[in-house]
Amino acid sequence: MTTEIDGKQTGVLDRSRLALQDDFLRAAVRFTADRLRGKKRIATESLGNWETWRERGMQIRSHTVANLDYYLAQFTENVEAAGGHVHFADDAAEAAQTVMNILMEKQARSVVKSKSMVSEEIGINHLLEEHGIEVVETDLGEYIVQLARETPSHIIIPAIHKNRRQIKDLFTEAGGENLTTDTKTLTAFARNTMRNKFLRADVGITGCNFGIAESGSVVLFTNEGNADMVTNLPKTHIVLMGMERLLPAFADLEVMANLLPRAATGQSITTYMSVITGNRRRGDIDGAQEMHLIVLDNGRSRQIGDAKMQSVLNCIRCGACLNVCPVYRQIGGHAYGSVYPGPIGAVLSPVLNEGEKYADLPYASSLCGACSEACPVKIPLHDLLVHLRQRHVEHGHTKTMERLAFRGFKVAFSRPNRLNLAIKMARLGQKALVRNGHIESTLGPLKGWTAGRDAPTVAKQSFHDRWRTLQSELQTQHNHALEPKAERGGDVE
Structure with a gap:
């Protein structure tokens, strides 16, 4: 991606050079990546047969993507049968405008959000702020990067690059008084702030870890419980979902519920797994009165049928590939210049956005293959990176x-x-x-x-020269061994 640094157009190489000068960033990323990788190893070993689980996860995701038209139709029908409203968006702009249309219809002035990479992809926060609508990220890490006016630098841990002093300064500017760098003090401020936002929000916006086609249910994995507040307290709930994030049945969710938390954070199971099916029904004590589901394409459908690239849609957004990548380890997430950092971002961003904008990202890799080995659904990321480099050359983007x-x-x-x-x-x-x-x-x-x-x-001396010399020496020794002893001056009886 080309952005500007000091008024100059830059790519991933220039941004990487800047990141390499940030000693704290590099130390923080290394520390967290090592910790997550260690926890993942323990969690996968305790599960047993990890490779069997990976294979099953890959089969489920590959089958779903290969039959996405069928499962999308089934999912849509069941969401609507449960009282939900389904909207399809071809691109990021259409998805963002659909959100705006819903908010305008509800005359909403306050929005709370749970963590969603799709919401970052469509840039919804900026659009809402431009229209004077208050929007607040309720995930702690997302809240921190929102206050810093930055994008997440990790799929799972958005504020991996921030220390407690920086967070204290951000919270103080946001209205915190007498704050210290003590973790409990900082989290207490965030908790109190969020409580007030939850209680007066008009609309809640979430992402979607998985949609269950057989029931029309939306599944959310969280560790802070904020998603439950976002989906239950506001009267209107908007779900942003990439079109590929489906599972055929609840039986498949068992596999993902074991793969995702272990690969992402090394947990045996995520703290909260919320399953939402349609609007609040008579007799329910919680739930939104109205649910809108926005299904985003934004370049995803172009990969279906592509023998090389279709497997990228299998991604479950666990971030495991980031934690093992030697390049991400050194430069962090912002150097990628994309919503999706790391190896998955180096593949996903160029295929979702054709052209030169992200064409240099596949080169931000050592091609060591660690990402492919770490992926819980066995996406061959290093092969895809090589293919994208080839495509980059064929399209004439090289210097x-x-x-x-x-x-x-x-x-x-x-x-x-x-x-x-x-x-x-x-x-x-x-x-x-x-x-x-x-x-x-x-x-x-x-x-x-x-x-x-x-x-x-x-x-x-080249190898071929050394080989010829060696052959000559061996031939001389062989000839010498075949000579009669008399000719070599040996004893004669």
Whole structure:
């Protein structure tokens, strides 16, 4: 993604350089990622047969996405049968406008939200604020980044990059008095603030972890209980759901209820799992009087039928790939410039937004494959990253010098004699750059490599030359062994 830093257009590389200068950010991300990864290991080992669970999760998600038209129709029919209203949005702008239409109809002036990546994707907070509607994030991490006017830097832990001093300053500016950096003091302020917002909110907005097609139910996984307040206290409840977030039946939810919390936070089970089916019915003691479900496409349907990319829709937004990624570990989430950071963001953002905007994100990866191994539904993320790089090249988004360099490689590698000549020229040309046995360069095409690591030198002798020499030596030894002893000057009886 290209954004501006000091008035200049930047991409993921420039943002990464800035992130690498933030020692606190890097330490905080490493600490939290290590902690989550350790907890996940313990939680998955205690479950047993983790790979079997992963395989079943992959099968459920792949089947659902492959038959998404059927399950969407079934889900829609059951939501409406339970009294809910279903709206389909082709893109982010249509989804945001649908939310606005509902709020205008209800004459809403106050909105409370539970954590939702789709709401970030469509930028609903900014739109509501522009129309003078108060909108408050009720998840603690989301509330912190909202006050900081930032986007989440982690799918599960939005404020991973903030310390207690920064949070205290944000809360003080928001109206907190005599606050300290004590965790209990800060959470007490947030809790008291949220309680007042819950009680007077006109509309509640949530995301949707899973929609159950057979019943039209919406399932929410949370650890703070705020989603229950958002869905029950306001009279109107709006659900924002990516079109792929369905499960065929409640039996499939058992698998996801074991996979998601373990992969995300290392919990055996999430603290709150709320299942909402339609509007409040006669005799119910809680629940919204009216529920609206907005189903977002925004580029998702383009991936269906694509043999390479369809599996990205299997994602259950656990964030496990972020916790093992060596690139995310060093630069955090904001360097990706996208709502979705980490390996899943490096795949999802370019496919949901065609063009050059996020075309550089697939290069923000070492292709080590750790993300694919961590994914609880076995999305081959490293393969998808390679495919997107290939697509990036085919669409002509690479720089002129890069294209020329690879044309040069093609010429050199197409003929053995050309390759040998190129190696000899490189061996001579490197002499001015070699220091202490490796290449050091702050200029030219090598500077990006040598700024952070040692570049290897071209060997004094190529493998093929060494092989020919070895073959010659072996042949000489063989011939010598076959000579009669008399000819070699040995004893004769």
